[in-house]
Amino acid sequence: MVTAGAGTPTGTGGSTPAGTAPVPAEFLAGFPETLAEVSRSCRALTRAERESRRALGEQAADAGIGLRELTTVHLAAARRAWGSLPGVAGARDTAELRSVGAAVLGAIEAGVGALAEGHARAQRHAVRRAEAARRAFVDDLLYGRSDPGRIAEQAEGFGLRLAERHVVAVAAHPPGEPYDDAHPLLRRIERELAGRFGDHDALIAPKDGRLVCVAPTGQRQVFDAFVKLACAPDGTRVAVSRPHSGAVGVVRSYEEALSALDLAERLALDGRVLNAADLLVFPVLMRDRAAMTDLVQSVLGPLATARGGAEPLLATISAYAAAGYVNAEAARRLDLSVRALSYRLERIAALTGFDPDDPLQRYTLETAAMGARLLGWPPP
Known part of the structure; x- marks a missing residue:
């Protein structure tokens, strides 16, 4: 079994190029023998041989061996074994040497491809495991489901x-x-x-x-x-x-x-x-839900009797407050004329008894309007 050339350290799959980590010999298991057999018979790799390479590729990925190092050591082993392969050494003419060479190169291609497939498969599994662990951690972190320590x-x-x-x-x-x-x-x-x-x-x-x-x-x-x-x-x-x-x-x-x-x-x-x-003011407003419900019903309840319902007038209160109680800006936000806005404000005052232009009363209206949004009033 050809696993390493002269001078190769024990336990590695062969001398590796500078900048690459040594690969244990176990990840080359059977590869030189397979090439020798292919050189004699000029056959393709069997399904079992390809699956063996895939399994070794997965094991290498799990062991932290990079695909570059893995393929490099396989190609290096094939290069070292080339001259001693039975089919190459015993070739009688150029045509036979070409036939043997094509079979061996095909076996190398299929073997390295299977290694890469197994390596990639292991990496995909590792990524999925890492993503699952990350999702579980995020769930535990954001929902406080686990022990803080x-x-x-x-x-x-x-x-x-x-x-x-x-x-x-x-x-x-x-x-x-x-x-x-x-x-x-x-x-x-x-x-x-x-x-x-x-x-x-x-x-x-x-x-x-x-x-x-x-x-x-x-x-x-x-x-x-x-x-x-x-x-x-x-x-x-x-x-x-x-x-x-x-x-x-x-x-x-x-x-x-x-x-x-x-x-x-x-x-x-x-x-x-x-x-x-x-x-922060909104959770405070909703802390006493019963009181907020009473405020909304008492202050804004009469708006439900208006033509078109309470919603347009409720939107007017909110837009007027958001505009800093500036008529022109509130009208622009509502896509109304200033005259139409003024009419709505008069209707609000007439129905509720609270004047939007009075500083204290408009604060009550604004607070009630916020509570109405939080409570989902008026219902659809």
Whole structure:
């Protein structure tokens, strides 16, 4: 059995070119003998022989041996064995030598191809296992399903040190276009951040159709870059949490970001980037749901009797507040004339008894309008 030339260290598959790692002889098992047999019979590799190479390719990948090193040592073994192959040494003429050479080269091609196929198959399996482990970790991290100590230990493998303070951003695409592991935006963000910042401690992963970024507060530039890139597609909205510490803090930050997205949807808020710190008033307003329901019904209930229902007048209250109580700007937002806006404001005052132009009364109207959005009033 030809496994190594003279001077080859024991336990390696042959002298390897500079810059490549030595390959153990076990990964060459049977290859020189197969070439010798092929040179005698000029046959193709059998299915069993190809499968043997595939299996060795998988084992090499699992052992951390690169495909370059693996193929190099096989080609080197074939080159060393060439002159001593029975069919080559015993060839009677050029035609027979060509026939033997074609068979041997075909066997080398098929054998190396099977090695590469097995190596690639093992790598695909490893990638799938790594992705499954990553998804399980992201689930445990964001939902707090595991022991904090265990989560912190796992987090270090993904570049996170949970003893630090972290912020969480969640990017949500319009319905029907969820983010997943294969989404081009995720790949683009990963490439951009790696190119601009090299190794960084931010964790970026898809979760429930959204993109999530968990980053330490000390790497704010990485976090800001994620937010900017995630906002690039039309319709994408990003919610940013407040910073919190530890594994429990990451869960809290994630929930804050999700809550901000939900509030923005229910309140029809403008803006592509939502800061949870700017929306803290809304959970406070909803803490006493019964009181908020009473406020909405008492203040805005009469609007339901208006022609066209309460919705147009409720939209007018919200737009008037968002415009800073400037008639022209509010009319533009509602696509109305200033005269039509003034008529609506008069109807609101007449029906509710609260004047939108009175500072105290308009605050009551605005608060009630926010509560109505949160409560889903008026019902469809």
